[in-house]
Amino acid sequence: MTERQAPRVERQGSSAEARGDRPGLLERWGTFLFRFRDFLFPVVIVATIALSRPQFPRGSRTADLWLDLVGILVALAGQALRITVIGYRYIQRGGRNRRVHADDLVTGGVFALSRNPLYVGNILVLFGLFIIWNAPLVYLVCVPFTVIGYRGIVAAEEAFLSRKFGEAYDEYCRTVNRWIPDFRKFRAAVEGIPFNWRRVVLKEYGSWTSWISTAGVMIIAESLFTAPYGESAFLTNAMVALLAVVLAAYLVVRWLKLTKRLRA
Numbered sequence: 001m002t003e004r005q006a007p008r009v010e011r012q013g014s015s016a017e018a019r020g021d022r023p024g025l026l027e028r029w030g031t032f033l034f035r036f037r038d039f040l041f042p043v044v045i046v047a048t049i050a051l052s053r054p055q056f057p058r059g060s061r062t063a064d065l066w067l068d069l070v071g072i073l074v075a076l077a078g079q080a081l082r083i084t085v086i087g088y089r090y091i092q093r094g095g096r097n098r099r100v101h102a103d104d105l106v107t108g109g110v111f112a113l114s115r116n117p118l119y120v121g122n123i124l125v126l127f128g129l130f131i132i133w134n135a136p137l138v139y140l141v142c143v144p145f146t147v148i149g150y151r152g153i154v155a156a157e158e159a160f161l162s163r164k165f166g167e168a169y170d171e172y173c174r175t176v177n178r179w180i181p182d183f184r185k186f187r188a189a190v191e192g193i194p195f196n197w198r199r200v201v202l203k204e205y206g207s208w209t210s211w212i213s214t215a216g217v218m219i220i221a222e223s224l225f226t227a228p229y230g231e232s233a234f235l236t237n238a239m240v241a242l243l244a245v246v247l248a249a250y251l252v253v254r255w256l257k258l259t260k261r262l263r264a
Contacts, residue, residue, distance in 0.1 A: 023156075023159065024155070026151065026152050026155045027152070027155045027156050027159050028156075029148075029152040029155075030151075030152030030153045030154065030155045030156030030157070031099075031100070031152075031156040033149050033152055033153055034099070034100055034153050034156055034157075035099065037149070037153065040149075041146075041149065044141070044142065044145055045126070045129075045142050045145075045146075048137055048138055048141045048142050049133055049135070049138060049142075049218075051137065052133070052135035052136070052137035052138055053135060053225065054133050054134050054135050054218075054221075054222050054225065055134055055135060055136065056134075056226070057134075061226050061227075064134065064222065067131060067132070067134055068131075068132050068219055068222075070131055071127075071128045071129065071130070071131030071132035071134075071215070072128060072132065072215060073128070074124055074125075074127055074128035074131060075124065075125045075127075075128025075129060075132075075211055075215065076128070077124050077128075078120070078121040078122065078123065078124025078125035078126075078127075078128060079121065079125060079204075079207075079208055079211070080121075081110075081117055081120060081121040081124065081181070082117075082118060082121035082122070082125075082204060082207065083200050083204060084110055084117075085109065085110040085111075085117045085118055085121065086118075086196075086199060086200050086203050086204060087195040087196055087197060087199065087200045088109035088110060088190050088193050088195060088196075089106065089108055089109025089110065089111060089193065090196075090199055090203060090264075091106050091111075091118075100156050100157050100160040101160075102160065102161060102164065102165075105161065105165045105168055105169055105172065107172050107176070108189070108193070109189060109190060109193055110181065110186075110189065110190070111176075112176065112185060112188075112189035113176070113177070113181035113182045113183060113185055113186060113189055114176065114177050114178070114179060114180065114181035114182070115154075115172070115173065115176050115177065115178050115179075116150075116154055116178060116179060117181055119150050119153070119154065119179075120179055120180070120181065122150070123146060123147070123150060125207075125211050126142070126146050127143070127146075128211075128215075129211060129214055129215060129218065130142055130143060132215055132218050132219065132222075133218050133222075154178065158173075196264060198262060198263065198264050199264035201253055201262065202253070202257055202262060202263075202264050203264075205249070205250060205253040205254070205257075206250070208246075209246055209247070209249070209250040212242070212246050213243055213246055213247075216239040216240075216242050216243045216246070217239075217243075219235065219239050220235075220236050220239045220240070223235050223236050223239075224236070
């Protein structure tokens with residue numbers, strides 16, 4: 001939804017006052033959260049998980065393993081969406097100086113199906129982790145924090161884009177969903193756009209390392225909560241092996257990126 005290419009236009013991004021309008025509460029919350037999201041999201045989510053304990057459906061460890069599988073599939077769906085978005089059309093979502101910023105209105109690729117496909121992917125990944133942990137406190141705190149947080153960020157971005165791009169953005173909003181991608185338009189949206197797998201690897205290796213590692217640690221913790229190591233050794237060892245593979249892959253990609261042997 002936002003893209004950064006050249007240093008320009010910062011004033012318009014923060015200037016509801018220039019129009020004489022006062023931003024609404026949701027927009028102000030989104031503007032604040034946009035600036036500090038890299039800190040606030042991890043702190044709130046990790047702290048809530050650390051203060052809670054997973055619950056097994058009907059006290060069944062077997063049922064919990066199936067629930068873990070559901071959570072993994074939800075997270076994988078989110079990651080797959082992010083890969084698809086970035087492979088066909090990457091945009092910079094970090095803004096400029098921790099403020100919402102855009103040089104161009106991006107409407108191609110998967111952004112022709114949803115105005116916020118990367119955020120939808122993020123939400124699915126987080127929801128997948130919440131399902132894996134399956135703690136009431138996580139559902140009570142992290143789910144609303146995530147939903148309201150991303151809704152606020154989107155409100156702040158939409159206000160900026162509407163001010164900057166005017167009718168072009170309004171027309172985009174009229175024809176493209178805010179959240180749910182319309183995959184019926186997928187083939188037409190990506191026609192003629194090559195899929196850049198190198199860009200996917202370079203941009204996403206940190207993200208998938210983070211959530212896969214988190215999922216693995218959660219499953220290990222769940223296993224140790226329910227039984228001594230000896231009774232859950234197979235699953236625990238499997239998760240440790242997965243974590244080792246993920247870390248090794250991260251280090252390899254990191255090396256390829258730093259040495260410029262892999263470029264987008």
